[in-house]
Amino acid sequence: MKKRLLIVLLCLLLAVSACGKTEIRPAADEPAAKADAQTLSFETADLNGNAVSSEELFSSHKITMVNVMTTWCRYCIQELPELQELSEAYAEKDCAIVGILYDGTDDALLETGRSLMEQAGASYTVLQPWDGMEAQIPVQAFPTTFFVNSAGEIVGETILGAELARYTAQLDTLLAQTAE
Amino acid sequence: MADLKTHRRKRKAVQGLWALLTNAHLSGFVTGQIYSGPLKRFCVPGMNCYACPGALGACPIGALQAMITGRKPRFAFYVLGWLALLGVLVGRFICGWLCPFGLVQELLYMIPTPKLTVPKALDKRLRYLKYGFLLVFVLLLPTILRDEFGLSVPYFCKWICPVGMLEGGVPLALLDRGIRGAAHALYAWKLAILIFVLLLSVFIHRPFCKYVCPLGAFYALFQKISVLRMEVDTDACIQCGACARICRMQVDPAKTPNSAECIRCGACIHACPRNALKFRAAGKGTSGAERRTT
Incomplete structure (x- = not known):
């Protein structure tokens, strides 16, 4: 009886061990574009309902910094004014800052997102979630920031936490690499 | 036991x-x-x-x-x-x-x-x-x-x-x-x-x-009012102190069986030479001998 119980429990354990998800590749020491670099492709809308296609979005800038946030994440919201400044400063270097409201899954949350952006004085594009987003961009800690080149490939280092200095360092490094 | x-x-x-x-x-x-x-x-x-x-x-x-x-x-x-x-x-x-x-x-x-x-x-x-x-x-x-x-x-x-x-x-x-x-x-x-x-x-x-x-x-906060409780059979207890000695949370179960510091591990129950300590569900009639329950 006891042995059987143990076996049942072990089977339960195995059954419950779900598979993990793919990660955004944090390629810290590797050069920008590799043969197997992860390419992002999606269709969604921004917070104001304007349609956004990933191809159009990424191809129109040398580097796009994608900042993943939620409505409840204090550190994400607190860095919004700085991100707005960053967005303005790097616009002339052909870089864009784009946000993703990771928990913007209903109208109320989208409205919250809009009002937070307004309250923070930030006006850069913020994207709504799309079907398959969590598989393409699995994020479990916020804010998470990654960088995309004009071909839609994820490049550079994925940064966890609101670290402005690291954002600018990455942007400068990646810009220098695209110039080569 | x-x-x-x-x-x-x-x-x-x-x-x-x-x-x-x-x-x-x-x-x-x-x-x-x-x-x-x-x-x-x-x-x-x-x-x-x-x-x-x-x-x-x-x-x-x-x-x-x-x-x-x-x-x-x-x-x-x-x-x-x-x-x-x-x-x-x-x-x-x-x-x-x-x-x-x-x-x-x-x-x-x-x-x-x-x-x-x-x-x-x-x-x-x-x-x-x-x-x-x-x-x-x-x-x-x-x-x-x-x-x-x-x-x-x-x-x-x-x-x-x-x-x-x-x-x-x-x-x-x-x-x-x-x-x-x-x-x-x-x-x-x-x-x-x-x-x-x-x-x-x-x-x-x-x-x-x-x-x-x-x-x-x-x-x-719920320890003293929970359904699960510990009871001391005061007739059986000989005040030997074995329960208090075995308790690693420094509770004296014979005195305060439902102390807020007790994690109800049950060690004292098994240390008692007279079976005087028991887990009970409140409401289940415990007839006969006097019980201490605080």
Whole structure:
């Protein structure tokens, strides 16, 4: 009886061990574009309902910094004014800052997102979630920031936490690499 | 009367199996990805970090703070209700049988070293600290300290909790380069607390449970009114003190069988030479001999 119980429990354990998800590749020491670099492709809308296609979005800038946030994440919201400044400063270097409201899954949350952006004085594009987003961009800690080149490939280092200095360092490094 | 050694083994087995069962998302320890499926919205009864890569459920203390720190602070009805239900049913039995961090401390205490006795007067006072941690870090600070956007953070999780550090902070930093990169002064502080608690646990039995745990403090509030209770058969008791001597929480079960400091491990029941101590469900008639129940 006891042995059987143990076996049942072990089977339960195995059954419950779900598979993990793919990660955004944090390629810290590797050069920008590799043969197997992860390419992002999606269709969604921004917070104001304007349609956004990933191809159009990424191809129109040398580097796009994608900042993943939620409505409840204090550190994400607190860095919004700085991100707005960053967005303005790097616009002339052909870089864009784009946000993703990771928990913007209903109208109320989208409205919250809009009002937070307004309250923070930030006006850069913020994207709504799309079907398959969590598989393409699995994020479990916020804010998470990654960088995309004009071909839609994820490049550079994925940064966890609101670290402005690291954002600018990455942007400068990646810009220098695209110039080569 | 069952052997004390057998009882200890059985309890360890329950603790161990429960810890495994509630952290069975084993792939998380390989990928560094936390389980985020439907089970995660339920709280486990003991201290177990949501961010543990293996965790299938949420931490009740984490969940409490999460509900409080939302933009519209909601009285955390669901979580408090669930915890109150558990408390009213079994009190701190959960501490003794279903808490993985209690298990960790007990395993460390098994390391054969001389053990420290905290002076009684100091120990008594320090036991009140955990209510302070519950009130201030879990309930008050997340409620009161909000930024201009109305947002707050879970202060107990952020500044204090060694459980989250052991189960989440350390594994995730080992598995995930991104999280490693975000580890600075706060991580160092939390790591220091964790190492301190783990070291202390070698010399003092369950120091976190005695002095810090806000969940234990919460369940302790229900200890005297819970359905599960301990009773002393005062006719059978010969006041030999065996129960008090065996108790590692420094409770005297013959005097205060339902003390707020008792984690209901049951060791005293098996140490009693006269079978005078028993677990009972309140309401189940105990006829005949006089019972002491406070």
